[in-house]
Amino acid sequence: MKHLPLMVFSLVVFALPLGMGNNYYLMALNIAALNVMIVIGLNLLMGYAGQISLGHAAFFGLGAYFSAVLTTTYGFPAWPTILGAMVVTAGIACIIGIPTLKLQGHYLVMATLGFNVIVYIIMIQLGSVTGGPSGFAGIPGLRIGSFAFESDRKIYYLFWAISIGILSLSLNLIHSRVGRAMAALSHNEIAARCTGIDTETIKIKIFVISAAMASLAGSLYAHYISFISPGSFSIFFSLQTVTMVLVGGMGSLWGSVFGAILMSLLPEILHGVKEYNVLVYGFILMVVLIFFPEGLFPSVRSFVATTFRKKT
Amino acid sequence: MPLLLKLFQFTLSGLTTGSTYALIAIGFSIIHNATGIVNFAQGEFVMLGGMFMITFYGYLKLPMAPAFVLSVFAVAFIGLLLERTTLRCSKSKEIFNLVMITVGASIFIKGLAMAIWGKSAMTLPPFSGDDPILFFGAAIMPQCIWIFGITVSVVAALNMFFIRTRTGKAMRAVAASRRSALLAGIPVNRVIALSFFLSGALGAVAGIVLTPVTTISYDSGVMLGLKGFSAAILGGYGSMIGAVAGGLLLGALESLGAGLVSSEYKDVLAFLILLIVLFFKPAGMFGKGSLRKV
Numbered sequence: 001m002k003h004l005p006l007m008v009f010s011l012v013v014f015a016l017p018l019g020m021g022n023n024y025y026l027m028a029l030n031i032a033a034l035n036v037m038i039v040i041g042l043n044l045l046m047g048y049a050g051q052i053s054l055g056h057a058a059f060f061g062l063g064a065y066f067s068a069v070l071t072t073t074y075g076f077p078a079w080p081t082i083l084g085a086m087v088v089t090a091g092i093a094c095i096i097g098i099p100t101l102k103l104q105g106h107y108l109v110m111a112t113l114g115f116n117v118i119v120y121i122i123m124i125q126l127g128s129v130t131g132g133p134s135g136f137a138g139i140p141g142l143r144i145g146s147f148a149f150e151s152d153r154k155i156y157y158l159f160w161a162i163s164i165g166i167l168s169l170s171l172n173l174i175h176s177r178v179g180r181a182m183a184a185l186s187h188n189e190i191a192a193r194c195t196g197i198d199t200e201t202i203k204i205k206i207f208v209i210s211a212a213m214a215s216l217a218g219s220l221y222a223h224y225i226s227f228i229s230p231g232s233f234s235i236f237f238s239l240q241t242v243t244m245v246l247v248g249g250m251g252s253l254w255g256s257v258f259g260a261i262l263m264s265l266l267p268e269i270l271h272g273v274k275e276y277n278v279l280v281y282g283f284i285l286m287v288v289l290i291f292f293p294e295g296l297f298p299s300v301r302s303f304v305a306t307t308f309r310k311k312t
Numbered sequence: 313m314p315l316l317l318k319l320f321q322f323t324l325s326g327l328t329t330g331s332t333y334a335l336i337a338i339g340f341s342i343i344h345n346a347t348g349i350v351n352f353a354q355g356e357f358v359m360l361g362g363m364f365m366i367t368f369y370g371y372l373k374l375p376m377a378p379a380f381v382l383s384v385f386a387v388a389f390i391g392l393l394l395e396r397t398t399l400r401c402s403k404s405k406e407i408f409n410l411v412m413i414t415v416g417a418s419i420f421i422k423g424l425a426m427a428i429w430g431k432s433a434m435t436l437p438p439f440s441g442d443d444p445i446l447f448f449g450a451a452i453m454p455q456c457i458w459i460f461g462i463t464v465s466v467v468a469a470l471n472m473f474f475i476r477t478r479t480g481k482a483m484r485a486v487a488a489s490r491r492s493a494l495l496a497g498i499p500v501n502r503v504i505a506l507s508f509f510l511s512g513a514l515g516a517v518a519g520i521v522l523t524p525v526t527t528i529s530y531d532s533g534v535m536l537g538l539k540g541f542s543a544a545i546l547g548g549y550g551s552m553i554g555a556v557a558g559g560l561l562l563g564a565l566e567s568l569g570a571g572l573v574s575s576e577y578k579d580v581l582a583f584l585i586l587l588i589v590l591f592f593k594p595a596g597m598f599g600k601g602s603l604r605k606v
Contacts (some may be wrong), residue, residue: 050408054415099591107590109350110410114583117538125576235534239419246412272574279423285416286398293404 005254006168013160016137017153025268026152030224032264033159037217038161039244039260040170040253041210047251048174048182049203050189051101054238055112058119059211061233062089063218065123065130068228073129078142082219086212093203093211101203101213108207116235123230135229142223155224162220166213170253182206186251236278243285249295258297316460321450322371322571323564328456328525330563331463336516336540337547338470339511344550345487349407350412352414353394355537356421360387362528363425365520366434375604376439381494384516390421391512395505418533424571425530433529459521466517468511472550483507535579541567542586548599557597 020026021026042056066085070076096115124133131137142158144147149155173179184192185199194201222228240263248259265275292299336358343351364383368374374382398413439458444451474480485493486503492594518536519528534605539562544550547558562582570578589596 048477052408052412095588099587099594103590103594107594108543109352110538111587111590113584114538114542117535118580121577121580167409236419239415242412242415244602276427278419279427282416282418282420282423286413286420288386289404289409289413289416290402293402293406293409 006171009028009257010164012163014157017156024110026156027267028265028310029261030152030155030159030257031221032219032261033156033163034224035241035244035260035264036163037166037220037246038214038258039256040166040243041213042241043245043248043250043256043274044170044182045210045252046149046172046245047249048186049101049206050186051203051207052109052242053112054109054235054242055096055116055119055209055283056210056214056241057233057235057237058116058220059089060218060237061123061228061230062092063215064137064228065218066215067219068136068222069129071223072136074137078140078223079144082216085219086215089215090208090212093208097204097207098254101207102200113235113238116233116238118210120230120234123233130230130292133225133230134254137227138189139222139226141226142220159220159224167253167257174253178202185250223234236281239285240281242286243281246288247296248288249298252295252298255295259295317449318571320448322567324447324450324452325559326564326567327457328459328563329567330543330560331460331521332518332522332559333539333543333563334538334556334559335463335466337534337544337559338467339514339518340541340544341552342483342507342514343511343556346483346546347399347410347525348490348506349410349414349510350541351511353412353418353421354540355533355535356418356512357387357391357533358424358510358522358536358540359528359530359533360421360423360531361516361519362436362475362523363429363434363530364516365521365523366429366436366528370434370436383520384513386511386518387516388509391508391510391515392505393543394512396506400501401566408584418537422530422533429530431530433527433532434523435527436524438524455500455521455524459525460485460516463518463543466514467552471552479506516529526586539582540581542589544596545594546587546596548596551596551598554596554598561597586606 016029017026038056038060042053042199045053046052063082063085066088067078067081070081070084071078096111097108123130126132142155149158174182181192181197181202184195184197185202189199216232221232244259244263245256246259247263248255248257288296330433336354339354339357340351343349343354345468361383364386366378368379368382369376377556386439394417398411398417402413404411440454440457442453442455442467445457446452453538471479474484482493482498483503483506485496485498490500493503522528522536540559543558543562544555545553545558547556548563562585565585566578566581569581
């Protein structure tokens, strides 16, 4: 029975496009699948390691640019490059994480934010490699053997299969020995240390894994959209991913799925406010944090649970 | 130009930008000492200071002194409002949550600024002309002297405030130990509110004096906030002398880096310094001992 929610969710995801034409919403859902990958990783970091990263857009961007430049300019094969990008991004995350995660307090926030700014500047300034501010075009699509993922529908199944895979791995992770250590860490770091958990290493590991997941999503994004520009990888996207985690609720992986889908589709629903989406995101972030510190999803769930109990 | 003169020139101009970093860094430290949080909206205070000054001085044609005072108070009240409306109402008082609220507030303020003042960068005329003054062979803009003079007087005044006045002593007591301060009957909540008010004012001063030298637009806040934060870390987070020293040093290094190496990557340098300091000496230059490692 433990796997029931995951199976139901997979069935719904599988069945959803059957009723849809090859339309705009399919594309929005594909992007949502990528966001789910990033947000699950980020939630492991925020919900369990108790640390915030405002640099996940940079990791996402590193994945995207590595894949784009290596496959397009140098003709590398797509899938090994994706893995390579994940390894390199993980290494970079290690370099940032080791000094900052040792310290008490929220140094990682600023370090990652600063890192995001650096990466963004390099993407713009290193025009000869990255195409500069106008972006990088002509990235080849993904294929396995002779099968090409050329339609939105095929991409939909690929992306969602990967994100459900990551979700199920992460669910397994938090129910494992490491997961219990992570839960102990999130409740009380000093107590966790006293029971012999190496909290420092766990925090660094989670940060590195979440960066690698963001890199994977970035590579897939580059191959899917076939055009990338620095604008997609600014601090604002980092903030969006953090908002998705907070809306879904920290520490709740299902909440992250919900948060990522909701916040990815929100701009499509609120078409009129495109100009002011910074304002809207800031407002949502503040309201959720002030009134629903556990996240929107857990609050709604407990509200439903209590009203349901009263009726019966 | 001989190399030595060039170095002198770069250092001088770096010290002027650096002194605004110092003001921002002090703002970070004051809020950190009162509440323990990193206030992400600090950079937005700087942006708002510049924007209000442009509105009062540039558009409404008020004389400079009242425009300056009005802008500083306007931003200080926004700081107060930020604390009163968002942080105090928050259901969860966990530091993590409060830090994220300031992140939300910062993008919200940025969005509002875009809606009010538009997207284009704006500037102000320098306070007193732009004929450079020669100083040992290096050319200095009069505005740089203004920046330097105002920063020095603000820091001196703040120092007096913390040492001499009752309120200043109360703020130091809260910084030393919030719990003991509360037990001693210090109104901690009022101290926290005051710390946001002061940080807003400091940010505004930095923004006002800096605007004629650079330009200001709705999204300048993030970068300035980060520079101020890097300066605070470099000097020792929470320390006042540290904030000033860190700001000046960062400004000078940045200016030398931009002049001698590459101006495109000028902003990268500040964060490299931040990471290096965190790596080797996280307590900074004037930090008290080493930071507590969990």
